[in-house]
Amino acid sequence: MTRVSWRVLGGTAVATAAAVAAGAAIAALVLSPASPQALETPSAISSAPVGSQPFDDARSVTVEFALGGATTLASPGDGRVTSFTCAAGGTITSGDSALSIDGAPILTLATRIPLWRDLVEEDTGDDVRAVQQELSRLGEPITVDGVLGRETLDALERRFRDLGDRAELDGVAASRILWIPAASVAVDECDAGTGATVTAGDPLAVLAAGLTSASAELPEDLVPGQRVLVVDGERLPLGTDGAVTDTAALSALTSSSLVREAIAGEATSFTTTAELTDPIEIAVVPPSAVVAISGATGCVVVDGSARPVDIVGSQLGQTLVRFGDGENLPESVTLHPSESTTCG
Incomplete structure (x- = not known):
């Protein structure tokens, strides 16, 4: 019987396996790319x-201002002061009521011309137009024509109703309107208090001096466009030369914290931000x-x-x-x- 040598067969098997492995390695080298795809140089981004x-071109600016004289707030009528929300450093605002006389609320209005007479329906004049202009500014849907018609009286009734007075009006008593020179005024000192007896024209308070002018020093490299001044969260219109000319804007500046702080420190300027009206x-x-x-x-x-x-x-x-x-x-x-x- 012929004996098979496993040693020989084993060696042959090892050699065969090695040859197969070598062949596979050569094939891999021939068929595979030279480098992995992930390592290839990416095409240049051109x-x-x-x-x-949106861009508002916000810039820090210095605003110079000038003050006018102080104004005395006068009582519009006679009687006992039953309420007066007056405090030094506080503000009085048009459209609200800071004062009541004999229990009746007095409507505060910042009219161009103080109401100097009692008005009845169909009265005409610059004072009527001034009342209409301020009511319109406050949001009342009325026609500004200088004639005291039902439309204007209805607007006044709505204003008094909001203050708690539901009486129907057939005219406007001057004693029911407290005049202030701007939409919002700052108070320097109070001359009367609740319980005081007053007559028309008696001083109620001294108002802080209002601004007569204000102007921002604008940088030269601004993006073209209309700008506003941002003060205490309000956006006040600026001229192309940086001047504040709008009456309501000057009033808002007068009562702003920045101006009041500047005045308290005996300064005539403050720093704030100017930006494009429309980004x-x-x-x-x-x-x-x-x-x-x-x-x-x-x-x-x-x-x-x-x-x-x-x-x-x-x-x-x-x-x-x-x-x-x-x-x-x-x-x-x-x-x-x-x-x-x-x-x-």
Whole structure:
């Protein structure tokens, strides 16, 4: 009987396995790419998307102001003061009631002309028009025509009703209207208190001197557009030269905390913020996309063509630019335009 040598067979099997493994390795080397796909150099990015955001161009500004003389608040009628919400440093506001005489609420109105007479229906005059103008400013839907009609009387009835007086009106008694020189006034000192007996014309309080002018020193590199001054949360209109000329705005400044703090410190200026009345939409691009920079202008390349832009700022590593008025924002810009690019 022939004896099979397992040693020989074993060696042959090992050799065969080695040959197969070597063949597989060679095939893998031949058929596999030279390097893993994940390690290949990515294709160069040539453009970047254009983002957009609202922009109010808020700037810190110094506001210089001038004060007029103090005003005495006078009683409109005779009787006993049954309520007077007066406090030094406080405010009195048009459309409200700070004073009651003989239990009747007195309506405060900031009219251009103080009401100097009792009015009846169909009366006409500048004082009637002044009452109508202030009621309209306060939100009453009336016609300002200088004629005391039912429409104006109904508006006054609504105002008195809100104060707790439901009497129907066939006219306007001057003793029921407390005149103040501005929509909101600051009080320096109180001359009368609850329980006092007063006659028409008696002093009730001394009002803080009102502002006769105010002007903000605006930077030269502002984005074009109408601006407002932000004071105590209110947005007050500014002229293109930085002046505050609106009567209501000057009144609001007079009673603002910033002005009162400045006056208390014997200063004639304060610092606040000026911003665009209506924010504009601006483009957000990478800094490398803006070339041919000169001052606050430059250009970007869109679809192979250079377009001029105004540079309005930077934020979080991005450049904020403004395209021309009426121009649509592009979807993307060239990321690295040639340094020789010009805007034409």
